[in-house]
Each structure stands twice: as structure tokens, then as C-alpha cells.
Amino acid sequence: DAGITQSPRHKVTETGTPVTLRCHQTENHRYMYWYRQDPGHGLRLIHYSYGVKDTDKGEVSDGYSVSRSKTEDFLLTLESATSSQTSVYFCAISDPTGPSGNTIYFGEGSWLTVV
Amino acid sequence: KNEVEQSPQNLTAQEGEFITINCSYSVGISALHWLQQHPGGGIVSLFMLSSGKKKHGRLIATINIQEKHSSLHITASHPRDSAVYICAVLQGAQKLVFGQGTRLTINP
Numbered sequence: 001d002a003g004i005t006q007s008p009r010h011k012v013t014e015t016g017t018p019v020t021l022r023c024h025q026t027e028n029h030r031y032m033y034w035y036r037q038d039p040g041h042g043l044r045l046i047h048y049s050y051g052v053k054d055t056d057k058g059e060v061s062d063g064y065s066v067s068r069s070k071t072e073d074f075l076l077t078l079e080s081a082t083s084s085q086t087s088v089y090f091c092a093i094s095d096p097t098g099p100s101g102n103t104i105y106f107g108e109g110s111w112l113t114v115v
Numbered sequence: 116k117n118e119v120e121q122s123p124q125n126l127t128a129q130e131g132e133f134i135t136i137n138c139s140y141s142v143g144i145s146a147l148h149w150l151q152q153h154p155g156g157g158i159v160s161l162f163m164l165s166s167g168k169k170k171h172g173r174l175i176a177t178i179n180i181q182e183k184h185s186s187l188h189i190t191a192s193h194p195r196d197s198a199v200y201i202c203a204v205l206q207g208a209q210k211l212v213f214g215q216g217t218r219l220t221i222n223p
Contacts, residue, residue, distance in 0.1 A: 031209055033211075040215070041215070042201070042215040042216060043201070043203075043213040044213075045211070048209065050209070090157075090158060094209070096209070102145075102146055102163060102205055104148065104160055104163075104211065105160065106150075106157055106158040106160075107157065108156070108157040109157055109158075
């Protein structure tokens with residue numbers, strides 16, 4: 001299994017508070033992603049990173065920011081949490097130039113509830 | 116219309132039955148993934164394919180690029196196969212577009 005850990009795994013927070021989710025990998029994979037999964041929508045890309053300090057927006061990036069200051073960590077921040085951001089968040093990694101090609105590996109998910 | 120459509124959305128079968136889950140897509144792709152997600156659990160990649168067929172144990176995945184269609188088959192299904200199966204297509208180098216998933220329940 002790929003070494004991906006997400007933290008926290010579960011969090012309840014109040015509307016308007018900032019929240020940061022962390023994704024940590026031990027695989028030295030170049031690409032890292034943050035997705036959210038909601039009933040009726042499947043997985044949707046929030047932001048992704050293709051290297052240290054190189055990030056780009058996905059299809060549902062409003063209200064979220066990311067940072068990647070080192071290869072192994074990709075942080076997702078909700079600047080001011082809203083109830084619409086209650087979701088399950090998945091981190092994923094891939095490395096198309098590596099031996100596994102475009103195989104993608106997912107973290108275990110972070111359940112976020114905004115009340 | 117979603118770029119990736121899966122059918123059926125829900126499937127219930129008896130242990131031992133042959134299972135087929137379908138995925139159709141409307142965009143150009145470089146590869147297609149089949150993923151498995153157990154209740155409350157993480158997501159695991161089962162297959163990545165760009166042509167033909169792949170087999171792993173009781174699971175078989177096929178893809179027809181011309182028809183923009185892929186199928187996931189499970190032979191001799193077992194209750195532990197109960198999960199959500201997700202089709203995802205890779206556009207270009209890194210953009211994944213996901214289907215909404217098929218919830219499979221195998222009864223003993």
C-alpha cells in the first residue's frame with residue numbers, strides 16, 4: 001500500500017472557523033490531489049499539486065486554498081468553513097514518471113462536519 | 116450529462132452470480148481506472164487500463180476505446196465484494212473525471 005496519511009480523520013467545526021487538513025506521503029510522488037466526495041456528485045477535484053510550490057485549481061476550488069512547501073505534505077485549508085463544505089475529503093497521489101505509471105493511490109479520507 | 120456514466124447505480128445479487136458494471140464516457144481519455152470503495156473506507160485502485168482487457172483474480176476489466184465503454188466483471192461473486200465501484204477516466208496527464216459509482220451488494 002502507498003504511504004498516505006490524512007489528518008485529522010474526523011473533525012467537527014463551527015461555521016466561520018478556519019480548518020486545515022493535512023495529507024502526508026512517504027512515496028515521493030510528484031502529484032498530489034485533494035478531492036471531496038458528496039452523495040450525488042461522486043469525487044470532485046478541489047486542488048492539485050504537481051510539485052513543491054506548484055499548485056492549480058480543480059473544479060470546486062472556491063473557498064479552499066492549498067499549500068505544498070515540501071514534497072511529502074499537501075495542506076488543504078478552508079479559510080472560513082461553511083455548512084456546504086461538510087463532506088468527506090480524500091487526498092490522492094500519483095507519479096506518471098514513476099514505476100507505477102498513472103496508478104493513483106488514495107488516503108483513507110477525512111470526515112469534516114461544519115455546524 | 117456527466118462525462119462519465121456508470122450503470123447500474125445500484126446492484127444487488129446473490130453470492131456466486133456473475134456481475135457486470137458498465138462505464139461509458141464522452142471525452143477523450145489516456146487511461147481508465149476502476150476503483151473500489153468499501154463502506155466507511157478508503158478508495159483502492161483495482162485496474163488501470165488503456166486498451167484490451169486485464170484480469171486480477173475474480174475481477175476482469177475490459178475497455179473498448181472506439182465505443183468509449185468499459186466493463187468491470189466479477190466472477191463467482193462473494194459478500195466481501197460488496198462495495199462501491201467507481202469508474203474514472205484520465206484526461207491528458209493528470210485530470211481524472213469520476214463516475215458516480217455503482218453500489219454493489221452481494222447477499223449470502
